[in-house]
Amino acid sequence: MARIVQKYGGTSVADVERIRTVAERVKKYHDAGDEVVVVVSARSGVTNELIGKARFLNPAPNDREMDMLLAVGEQETIALTAMALHALGIPAVSRTGGQAGIFTDPAHTRARIVRIESGNIETALTDGNVVIVAGFQGVNAEGQITTLGRGGSDLSAIAVASAVRAEICQIFTDVEGVYTADPRVVPEARKIPEISYDEMLELASLGSKVMQARAVEFAKKYGVVFEVRSSFNTNPGTIVKDEVASMEDVVVRGVAVDKNQVKVTVSNISDQPGTASRVFRALAEAEVVVDMIVQNVGRGGRANLTFTVPRDDAERARKAVEPVLDAVGGGEVNVVNDVAKLSVVGVGMRTHSGVASTLFSALADARINIQLISTSEIKISVVIDLAGADEAARAVHNAFGLGAEATVLSD
């Protein structure tokens, strides 16, 4: 008997049959005596369909009206989910974001949750109901409907779990959990039973795509334990929680490959204070998000500045930097497209040495050339040739013995 929050994404509620399956799963927990809050997304496809209609009518639709429009997706799902539970004899009530007391700032289409007044949910739970909350949406102080942006339903679920002090927040999705590597690339990849928030953040932002970093950061900040698991079976997933000492026994938790970045080099710039800031101010003004940054000094007081940006932003980055080339005394902007970023992540790195040398040796043995290196406390990233990325992932996964470790829990 526990209080739990369950979040079901768009593919889990894609049609009425799947909504019925969700209701059957919720019933099991309710029957076992759990107090269940269900957070649901819009049916997959609905949001894009609505955006399509909006853009037909207006190439630049107003943000407030966009939120008004998009909020209907989840509202449909909560009502249908409640009806499906009623059909199974389970008392249930639906709540829009506003009705659930999810208050946000006024930033339409990318609002931040400022507080949750969970009294309404608490009362409904105490009365024996399953409470079904619309994810992705809230209201601002003026009662206007707001939405939380991409991945917002995960954030809603984590925030509600925090507000109602749930024991766990279960994120049901179309993957089984977080893996030591992408199983499509590395056949020996294992599901990770437990992982720290920081490791999850590094793995997610590095291309595991399981959850948006925002939701993980929120969970970390408020200490919400959550589990990423499949909505298509009953296997346990990956539990994400605060770092515990035993986690450090594993030096590397996983290997992530991000093929969605390109490498930009500004060559031969003057090696003086303010040069880098000039370049990155130009990029920030163009709203280009920069990931890895490396600067090395060349000959004669000149330097090369290299960074990675999302593939879609490559041209924008070039256009942003070229006008400031003169000011920084730079030679040219060079974009290399066929690269990938490979990272090894693990909180155990803090207390274990030799991670870098194992990584570099593994890559060398596989004849993979390293173009760029960047390190943080729990991560080492390298930029390598795109063509060798998959082979590199297998080699590194093997070098750290990630496929051989403890058996995956399963039922």
Next chain:
Amino acid sequence: MARIVQKYGGTSVADVERIRTVAERVKKYHDAGDEVVVVVSARSGVTNELIGKARFLNPAPNDREMDMLLAVGEQETIALTAMALHALGIPAVSRTGGQAGIFTDPAHTRARIVRIESGNIETALTDGNVVIVAGFQGVNAEGQITTLGRGGSDLSAIAVASAVRAEICQIFTDVEGVYTADPRVVPEARKIPEISYDEMLELASLGSKVMQARAVEFAKKYGVVFEVRSSFNTNPGTIVKDEVASMEDVVVRGVAVDKNQVKVTVSNISDQPGTASRVFRALAEAEVVVDMIVQNVGRGGRANLTFTVPRDDAERARKAVEPVLDAVGGGEVNVVNDVAKLSVVGVGMRTHSGVASTLFSALADARINIQLISTSEIKISVVIDLAGADEAARAVHNAFGLGAEATVLSD
């Protein structure tokens, strides 16, 4: 320059192209300096689609959840309509029923409007906006979303027009207005330029199907002048307002035929106090709505009680009455299916005699037999054979000279 409310039904906002057409029409009024409140329905088909999903999951969906579900239809339309207006350079804001201050009683799926707090709409109008309000929906005192039942968007529009003291409420629909008869049956039928609430009520409830009686009654109660007109052209429609003296110059405003009723006769009942009430109590308990009622005395203190009910309720009516036959000393229940009800309606009847005789003569000349007669202050109805109904309508329309009257306004 006037303050107006425009209501667009489901067919007028059926897809993004039509929503754009609606926006273009609204723009004309806005450009002319009018303050415009737009009330929209869900896209046609959406409500039935949502009901279908609900019934798949639950044969008897909960009323509160049904309202939560159905309210998404209008919410989608208001946002898209606002975006379409923005694209034309017109400032516009959307409002859900709740945001527009439409408060209802708690009766989910058939709520009644209890008040409208129009301050929110007024402010937005004063700021120069077109205000787009979701029809059909409101909120109860607890902030739960409610819906107003069939034809609810008309009611929303009339109620909002009353609250903001609009000069006129324009109901844009797929018909040109109210006609002296069904033009598909009577080719000479004319559009009626002006009509009183009472005449509209009689004509609408008699099968013109232009508007739900509820909305007309609300308009009558609060003196809201409204116009029924086409959303597919710019022709003026039919203006519905309080009776004025000149309306009485026309004795009969229109001829309505209702083919959706059947005649039920309970024969040979005892002609004693309480007999009729016994029968109609049974019908009321079975929720059968009875329209015409006629009782005539037969031989030997026995009587025949005849009434009409909607075709779909015929079997329910029979089943309701049969158990009380013994108690009323009745012989049998007889349902006649192939009947139609023809009515002539006009406030001028009050001051003109001879309407009944003109009607009966016209029917006699056309060799139409009258099975039942019922009269009210501004209406005479007869039940006739279904097969002769169309011919009867033409004969009566002609007898009252309805096709020959003043020219229809048009532009």
